[in-house]
Amino acid sequence: MNDTTDVPTNLTEAVNDNVESGSVKDESEDKSLRPILTFMRRSSPLNTSQERGLDEYAHLIVKAPISDARNLFEHPEHPLTIEIGFGMGTSLVQMAIAAPERNFLGIEVHIPGIAQCAFEAGQAGINNLRIMDADALEVLAGIPDGSVDRVQLFFPDPWQKKRHHKRRFVAPERMALIVQKLTMGGWFHSATDWQPYSEWMIDVLEQVPGLENVYGKAQFAPRPEWRPQTKFERRGEAAGHGVWDVIYKRV
Numbered sequence: 157m158n159d160t161t162d163v164p165t166n167l168t169e170a171v172n173d174n175v176e177s178g179s180v181k182d183e184s185e186d187k188s189l190r191p192i193l194t195f196m197r198r199s200s201p202l203n204t205s206q207e208r209g210l211d212e213y214a215h216l217i218v219k220a221p222i223s224d225a226r227n228l229f230e231h232p233e234h235p236l237t238i239e240i241g242f243g244m245g246t247s248l249v250q251m252a253i254a255a256p257e258r259n260f261l262g263i264e265v266h267i268p269g270i271a272q273c274a275f276e277a278g279q280a281g282i283n284n285l286r287i288m289d290a291d292a293l294e295v296l297a298g299i300p301d302g303s304v305d306r307v308q309l310f311f312p313d314p315w316q317k318k319r320h321h322k323r324r325f326v327a328p329e330r331m332a333l334i335v336q337k338l339t340m341g342g343w344f345h346s347a348t349d350w351q352p353y354s355e356w357m358i359d360v361l362e363q364v365p366g367l368e369n370v371y372g373k374a375q376f377a378p379r380p381e382w383r384p385q386t387k388f389e390r391r392g393e394a395a396g397h398g399v400w401d402v403i404y405k406r407v
């Protein structure tokens with residue numbers, strides 16, 4: 157995870173600066189051929205629950221690539237929510253428990269988060285949640301158009317420095333892919349505690365063909381009471397930040 161428990165955003169960005177400036181060796185020979193990633197993979201040791209998550213509940217973790225996310229579930233006809241970057245997954249598990257009539261696929265690259273999410277979902281005994289260790293953009297590119305009812309992206313890395321803005325998940329080309337995968341009437345729901353990113357989101361999303369703001373042109377959504385608080389939301393709150401939700405509908 158980019159900005160985990162353990163790593164504040166500014167440190168992540170400092171590491172990223174070093175990669176970009178060449179002071180940290182990168183395995184890729186030709187940088188121009190590398191896709192721009194919206195995350196940095198970081199490793200940290202697993203605790204006992206996380207070890208158990210990978211071990212006892214491995215059946216909840218799906219390997220990439222997949223051809224149709226709906227078929228991962230006992231009820232493929234149920235509407236599918238994909239959460240991009242669920243972090244430690246606690247809020248995603250809460251959402252899946254609260255909505256047994258929906259299927260949930262969480263995609264993350266942070267292994268302790270994947271393991272923790274598997275542990276909590278396994279302990280809760282739910283069968284409407286699957287987890288993937290993958291770049292969500294690659295997963296989305298491989299599944300059928302119009303197959304996802306909701307895409308949610310909560311407290312994405314804000315990539316605060318101007319030269320890192322290209323890594324922000326909410327960007328016209330990435331949103332075009334999301335639109336393609338949403339069902340008609342389906343939602344893209346994001347939230348952030350970083351005000352400049354919230355304004356950026358509105359600026360980008362208002363211009364995306366095929367999306368309409370559910371709360372009116374350029375409006376933020378009221379914080380839905382059914383969206384559980386996330387770890388990064390709590391962290392933002394502790395730092396005195398506000399919270400801005402945006403909900404757009406596929407039209």
Ligand SMILES: C[S@@+](CC[C@H](N)C(=O)[O-])C[C@H]1O[C@@H](n2cnc3c(N)ncnc32)[C@H](O)[C@@H]1O
Pocket residue numbers: 157158159194195196240241242243244263264265266269290291292293309310311312313314325386387388389
């Ligand atoms: C700032 S954290 C927020 C985590 C969680 N949503 C929360 O609110 O606590 C953003 C997470 O998104 C993940 N992420 C960013 N881009 C991603 C991508 N393209 N595919 C999968 N995960 C991604 C990062 O690994 C990171 O864990």
